Amino acid sequence: MTNPNAVISDTQSAIAMAITGGVNNSSLFSPSIANSPYNINLFSRNKFPKSIENGGMAKNVAWVDAMRASSPTRNHSEDGEEKKGWMVKHPSALGVFEEIMSAAKMKQVVIFLDYDGTLSPIVENPEQAYMAPEMREAVKNVAKYFPTAIVSGRCRAKVYNFVRLSELYYAGSHGMDIKGPSSRKHQKGNQNVLCQPAKEFLPMMTEVHEILLEKIKGIDGASVENNKFCLSVHFRCVEEENWGDLADRVKGVLKDYPKLRLTQGRKVLEIRPTIKWDKGKAIEFLLESLGYGNSKDVLPIYIGDDRTDEDAFKVLRKRGQGFGILVSKIPKETQAVYSLQEPSEVMYFLQRLVAWKRAVARNH
Ligand SMILES: [Mg+2]
Numbered sequence: 001m002t003n004p005n006a007v008i009s010d011t012q013s014a015i016a017m018a019i020t021g022g023v024n025n026s027s028l029f030s031p032s033i034a035n036s037p038y039n040i041n042l043f044s045r046n047k048f049p050k051s052i053e054n055g056g057m058a059k060n061v062a063w064v065d066a067m068r069a070s071s072p073t074r075n076h077s078e079d080g081e082e083k084k085g086w087m088v089k090h091p092s093a094l095g096v097f098e099e100i101m102s103a104a105k106m107k108q109v110v111i112f113l114d115y116d117g118t119l120s121p122i123v124e125n126p127e128q129a130y131m132a133p134e135m136r137e138a139v140k141n142v143a144k145y146f147p148t149a150i151v152s153g154r155c156r157a158k159v160y161n162f163v164r165l166s167e168l169y170y171a172g173s174h175g176m177d178i179k180g181p182s183s184r185k186h187q188k189g190n191q192n193v194l195c196q197p198a199k200e201f202l203p204m205m206t207e208v209h210e211i212l213l214e215k216i217k218g219i220d221g222a223s224v225e226n227n228k229f230c231l232s233v234h235f236r237c238v239e240e241e242n243w244g245d246l247a248d249r250v251k252g253v254l255k256d257y258p259k260l261r262l263t264q265g266r267k268v269l270e271i272r273p274t275i276k277w278d279k280g281k282a283i284e285f286l287l288e289s290l291g292y293g294n295s296k297d298v299l300p301i302y303i304g305d306d307r308t309d310e311d312a313f314k315v316l317r318k319r320g321q322g323f324g325i326l327v328s329k330i331p332k333e334t335q336a337v338y339s340l341q342e343p344s345e346v347m348y349f350l351q352r353l354v355a356w357k358r359a360v361a362r363n364h
Contacts (some may be wrong), residue, residue, distance in 0.1 A: 063247040066264060067235060086331035086339075093325045093338035093349055100323070100338070101356050107299040109353070110290060110322075111142055112283050112312065114304030115152040115159050118327050118346055122266060126225060126234055131162060135343065138350040143167045145357040147290050151175055151279050153270065153308060155228035169193065173229035174272065174308055175282025180289070193289045197281075198229045201259070201273040205229060208257060208271060215249045222246055229273065236267040265306050279304075280311035296321075303327060303346055310335050325349070 120129040142148055149169035152159040156172025166182045180193035209226045216222040221237030261274045292298035300322035302312045313324030313335035324336035340346050
């Protein structure tokens with residue numbers, strides 16, 4: 001077994017990951033997961049469920065448990081004591097809005113927004129994850145005052161088709177495909193940004209997409225979305241009894257591709273190149289491109305709902321600049337400072353941001 005593929009679950013309490021083999025020593029490829037923000041060392045070995053280490057059927061159970069845990073509606077209290085305690089640690093960004101904005105005075109606010117589950121509701125069919133017109137209006141207004149980027153797991157073209165605002169930066173495929181705005185709004189920084197750190201993987205991704213389409217045939221409800229630098233195997237519409245079979249088939253394909261790794265998001269298995277690049281790296285790149293690489297006068301705000309957004313939250317914590325906002329109705333382990341419950345609250349937060357900026361402008 002030489003396959004470095006790993007599974008990363010959506011909740012830390014669940015089986016965080018199942019390592020199925022060794023690591024690739026090439027400097028380009030993560031040496032490997034060890035350097036990933038989802039560092040395996042975060043989870044001490046004795047915390048791994050026996051099922052993962054025993055292999056065989058038991059390993060499959062671990063996969064299914066992890067897939068089950070990625071459903072945000074299961075086994076969690078939305079209003080209980082746990083939630084109250086969590087809200088103390090991660091207050092509502094609306095509740096402490098004034099406090100947040102006092103940190104933004106005299107600084108350039110830069111907005112980073114995830115798409116699915118942040119600007120649009122999570123829906124059964126990922127092709128229909130449309131954003132509400134009012135949300136688009138809110139994002140459009142925000143972009144009038146602040147450099148704004150969409151950072152999504154989807155491919156850049158697809159997320160652009162949903163958002164359709166040419167004045168934004170777009171970082172698709174978990175930040176592996178970045179492009180600046182086609183219309184000029186902000187004077188500072190480079191508008192003609194283009195960054196594709198995993199470009200050499202494109203032929204491999206296309207090949208694996210074709211194979212996966214074939215392999216998952218026969219599993220009702222399973223679909224594969226080609227997000228260019230990330231292949232998303234959706235199991236939202238798959239009967240739970242078939243999740244193990246689906247995971248096995250995906251893992252079977254990846255055995256032949258040690259340079260790809262498997263991670264898990266909300267009701268989705270994702271296959272990505274094992275390069276050291278993620279949403280966190282993407283926002284560092286964008287801040288640099290905007291001319292705020294070493295600036296103290298910038299306040300980045302990142303809003304997202306998924307495990308992959310944690311990489312970005314972590315970067316902001318490390319920089320000691322700005323803050324992450326996790327969109328979640330349920331308590332989750334997170335590096336975000338604040339929280340919002342759902343996309344409608346994200347919209348309200350963005351609207352308040354615009355109103356705040358307009359009020360500041362009026363007073364000067
Ligand atoms: Mg999301």
